[in-house]
Amino acid sequence: MATSPTASDPPSSPIAASDTADNNLQPFFVLHKALPGKSEKRASGSGRTRRKIDLSASSPKSAEKSDQIPPDDSDAICEKLRLEAFERTWSKIDSTIKEVLRQINLNLFNEVLQWIQELFSIIKSSRTTSLSEIQRPYPLLTDALCRRVPAAFVFTKNVEFVDDLLTFQDLGVHLKSNRCHVASLSGLDFLAKHGIGGCVRSLLRQLVSDASDVADFAVLASWYCEQENYNNPIIIIIDDMQRCNGGVLGEFITLLSEWVIKIPIFIIMGVATTVDAPRKLLSSNALQHLQPCKLTLGSPAERMNALVEAILVKPCSGFSISHKVAVFLRNYFLRHDGTITSFISALKLACSKHFSLEPLSCLCLGTFDENRRDEFDAFPGPILRTAFDLPSCKREKISQGSGTSITQGLSQLRKLQRSWSSVVMCLFETGKRSKMQLLDIFCEASDPNLQISSMTRGIPITGKLGSGKAGFIAQAIHRVRELPIALLPHVLKMWSLHMKDMNEVIDKVKELQSNIASGDGGQLYKEKWTDIHKRPVYLGARKGTVSVNDKAAMLLDDMVRKYLTPIECAPFHEIICFGHVEILQSALIGDTRRIIQVDLLKPQNHLRCSCCNGDENIVSPTMHDTSIMYYLSQEYGDVINLHDWYQIFKVTISTPSSKSRKRLHNSPASKKLKTTPTENEAEIQSRFCRAVTELQITGLLRMPSKRRPDFVQRVAFGL
Amino acid sequence: MVAAETALAILRTRLSNPTFAHSHLKSSSESNYSKLKFIVSSSIAEACNNSVLLLGPRGSGKVAVAELVLEDLKAEHADEISVIRLNGLLHSDDNCALKEIARQLCLEHRLLFSKMASSDDNSQFMIDMLRECGLAHKTTIFVLDEFDLFTQGKQRLLYSLLDALQTLTSQAVVIGMSCRLDADQLLEKRVRSRFSNRKLLFIPPSADEMQRLIEHLLYLPKDSGLPTKFVTEFNSRLSNIISDKKFKEIVNSISAVDGTISNLLTFLFRAVSYMDVESGFLMMENFKSAELCMQKQPKIDCLQAGASVLDLYILVCMNRLEIKERNSYNFTSIMKEYKAIHDAYKTSDNYAFTVCLRAFEHLLDQELIGFVDSKGHNQSIDFRPVRLLISSRELYEGLKSNPLSPAILLKLFDHESYK
């Protein structure tokens, strides 16, 4: 449990934490959600580090606490180690992420480039225009029946376009590098109030460096006729088409269509939702001038699979996350904003938290690659010894030992993780065809309970497929059974790739492959079985294939049994695996409104003051003004009469707490008022005002409107 | 052949500048020409200030007459008058008007004009110049075209101008021309009090004036290098046409729509431009076809030729909605009606929403229908209230004359009691 000798003894630590908290109470603490005690204690050891690398909303008290304690040298050393370990790890992860995303986008970019080149070659072949002709103001007289601007709709299959802004920037760079003139416009250039002048101006400003002030499109023509610009296409990238004003965009397109053959202009528009979006946005006249073409970006799910595979499943760095965290991340991705960006930031947060909270986390890198073993020697003994206090070791009853046993444990941990990840990849290979997401499989596979359950259940896991709610793993295994034999070899090949360093599995796979090849006329059936959905053929051929498929399923099944031991079941997993969901939760889903209200109603949880430690649901005058006010406001509907409110407030704070309960229960606006000395009337009023203002600032109230000057409106949605 | 072309050129030249048309009105003593000339020349003679308004519908030859008068006066006493021309379209803004005046004054008197001068300098300069001219017994004539546009805003220009005219020393004439007959009512009190409201009204010419005008315009002159034989031939044929009562009907119908001289010129120009160069003579057919062109009804043409079947359906639906006294309706309710029709009579033209929307937008472009309110852009197009811009009679004409309008539409159009 205990991390550093400073906060070593569990019983004392919460007190210490709390009264330090009391010493320096700051007003906004009322609105702040306290971090869970455990993490507090962990954090307290490493205040100095946290101040550097912490991303979450951290409370300053821990820092000050660590100032009170004299940090001893070993602590300092391992802090340094952890810090650099974090930096190294994260840089590794970061580079991997960038690489993966680049790979995913790259084929789209080439797609676009190819599209441009095809159309541009057509244009060049069709037009035989002299430069002077290009600069003429009148449109060319081709025997064209309609002049259409080639436009590519890039469907970024995500309502949030945060991820895609970056993609489109990269696209622009990519095209620039291929000798295209690129101008990227955004929704802000197509505002109704600037009209068409706005977008033309920004277009010219980007392309023509030294343009005159007036945004005349003819400028572009004569610019294009300059020697160095001629014969390269002009690409206009509009990253978020749906934020443009439809009218202006339509005008812009028709304007382009007047120049289209003379100047090779291509439009690339990012569309978040469906093909109906442009149809709704633009008038039919403008649509008429587009020569559309649909390109699709990798959907967020695909990207997510790639990312999870690269970062979590086959860890590029030692760092990995626990089941709970994984589930949380998954829900966060699905429920909140399905942006890769936020996923990555959450991951980074987790990573930094891990390194800041887990004293031994600096061994991460050590576990990751062999040649950093010497680090252990650099390690001070006491800290290494704390490793054996890790709950996992306690569970496994690993006895007190030296660094070597730790190294063994870690290497074994790594081995286990490898085999685990390869099995997961095999599952994903099969599950892919029925659109399983890797993250789902990951979540299920990393569930520590899964192990036990599947063991205790003697029946193969697929047995529980009978009930509709089968786990993803079970589904995957079942999927193997009904896999058409044509696809089987491919799957097996992938398996053998993933399993390359486990010989016995490889042998099994090879055997399977062989008896498919030789097996009863697999060749002959192949073309029939290319399609799963032809039931009759399938059934007819079933007895032929049943053996092979089932063998494969069996193989996968006992692969799962053997190797799919979640990392959390292994000793020392705390070192490399981050498990504190609450931290992420409080940092990412800060449901501020709700929390504010909770805290206002139960201030005792935060300011553990001696005065109002009574039962929760009565107001005592010693409470913070704001919470008193909020308390009182609960009794009203959605509008509060300021006068009554003030009266009750005055009564409440001007009466000793003992009697306050009784007084509250009978009429709130009692005639205790005259007893209250008048000199502090002003003070009470000022307190009242300040409290009301605070409530307004926290967004629980709306100030009186012109129509009803003496009423405030409650805009809180309850709990 | 060559003769014909030169004749054509002559006629086109005549018809395309209005001053020629009016030049023959000089003769008659009661014409606006002689009145205006009398006013201006008298004020020149007795060296006094004067101001006059020429009022009349557009194209009734105000500018032309003024030009003629000015030309003659310039011919008579060349160095005693200087003309300043302003146009309400261009110089309605006071500052730029003053600037323009200063520029032209400089031009007239060969002075150096500075662009930098402020409007106060310019107005001061104008007043000084007026005084100087008055002392030098030179009359300055201000010709203000589109006079009504000068009355927008604060009328500073008019005020300063007319105020300058009040002084005895100055000697100037202001000729205002406007197609608004109430132009002098637009003047502020201080301006109007300084304005001698002398008005010349330009009324469309009577039938026989028109007759004489036409002859004056179309008869080829003897003394233009054309072969006399051709000229006499041409004129004799022309006189036959003109004396023809069919021709008189045509002219009457033209002048019934718009009796101004410019309209007549347009008509004659068309007729002349239809003249066949091979034969080299004006034919009756030229005038007939010209009349046809003059009396086009664009919307009905649009309905006849342009509208596709779907457009007609939508128009009929809107018409039905209007008959049902639906105070306001939009594309959605139109579509409802459309679907109702197709449920009632299983017609072949039942198209998807998007296609109908496109047709709807076409109708908007052709301005056969229009939005009721100009604002409300934040709402999507299919909920903005619309209305027909053509009368139901026009629509009926269009339906009947459109070759490919289905019979069902006429039926739907006719019995409106269909529920």
Added chain:
Amino acid sequence: MANEETKTLDSTPRRTTRSSSSSLSLSSPQKPSLNPPNPPPPSLPTDLLFSAQPITLDQLLSNLPGRNPQILEVLRLIGPLNSPTQPILLYGGVSTGKTSTILQVFRYLNRPFVYASCRSCYNPRILFESVLNQLLRHRRSRSSGFASSKRCERASEFVDLLRDALLRVLNELKERRGGKGGNGEMVYVIFDNVELIRSWDKSSLILCLLFRLFDILKIPELGLIYISSSTPDAYYSMTGSIGPNAVHFPEYTLNDLHGIFMRNQENPKLYSSFLSVVLKPFSRVTKRVDELATAFESLFRKYCEPLTDLKLFPDERMKRRLFDYIQPHLTASLNETFDVPVRSSSESAKDGDYTKKGSIRKTVGGNDSLAELDFHMSVSAKYLLLSAFLASRNPATLDAALFDSTGGSSSRKRKRKSSQASIDQNDHKAEEILIKGPGTFPLERLLAIFQCITSLSEEALEEEQLQEGKGIENATVGLMSDVLLQLSTLCNANFLCKSGSCPLDGSRRYRSTIDEDFALKVARSINFPLSKYIYRR
């Protein structure tokens, strides 16, 4: 170019192989010999003449099928060499060949002219300056910062400058008269898309100026030609009732269309058989050439698909076969205004079901309610979208009835009761909703509904989370938190639009723009019983 494009486009697959070479030509620096960067400005009038070689009258007439009467009339009105003309107005619907006609005519006449389109020149200053630039034969260049010859914003400046420029040009023309005086002493100015000016500010003044330019300038050698897609009476109010000589360009008749589409086809027989199938049905929907062209272009590719070689002449039997083949596509594309072809290779990258979905969507916009949502959207955003849909669909008075704390269980009967109570106003309300469209709602109402919905849908989330071993409260917190972020997301995606703020208290109001089947699609994706909450009248 329907034919033109079909030619090029159905050769694209062949081009893909060649695209590498084209990319080469892209990436390799251009040879200066091909295009001299800036040829010395040619002397007058070749700079004002039409750039291409002049054509004969027959070519002119044959180039523009179905426009011969208009061409002849325009020629008559413009008149022979050196004969002055009154202003001319060409009007007619969109894509009836106004611009190309006048340009071809000048190509034939080979006389100096100036062209300014009010679409490219989208405000007065640009319009004025572009006219002046052409008259002064000014070339923009980098050295001058691509500035135009004269800076001219005011109408008065424009008239003065224009007069000077015109006189200079006319003098030069007169001098050249001694030499080859092939192109006369007239200068014509063409104003295209005049109807757009009406949407400018101070439009009436500018229109009036343009239409009276002839009277103001009083230069008989100036010929003015206006091109407008809206009828002349649109301008009467502004200029007073004196109009230029109008020439009407009617929409093409079927025969004209046939002639237009038959121009320079390879294998005309095949194409005419194609036209005989498609032209008539399509002309019932639209008669605009450009729309027909785009529709035919893809259809003709479909039409040719069964054919082995495009050279052969179809006989009756084959025609019938082709007709049967094309029939379904025909009806599909009759009901489609805008179809986005999918790039084949990009689809091959995806797994198979994409193409299927694409084809479904391509049939008719709207009726693909079976296809599931094909873009990512977080669950809370979906709930928010649904609640927005309900908020602008249902009358606010029924919220209490539809959503109560206990949730949807009892909501159905309540709803029926309320609707029966107010059965008389229903049709009136229906009318109203039909007119007004989706209603607007304040943020508070949206959030209230949102919370009801999410609390109702707890059960669904609940057991799903139990199997994930996850707390329940987390889910609701999750859905409820940072709702405003989701709101802005939806606004950006045009699912919601901010409409004007409420007059009483200045709070913003929103309106959902999605239609019902899309909402149902979303509801299905998170299996939420939407139809229970829609207030049916």
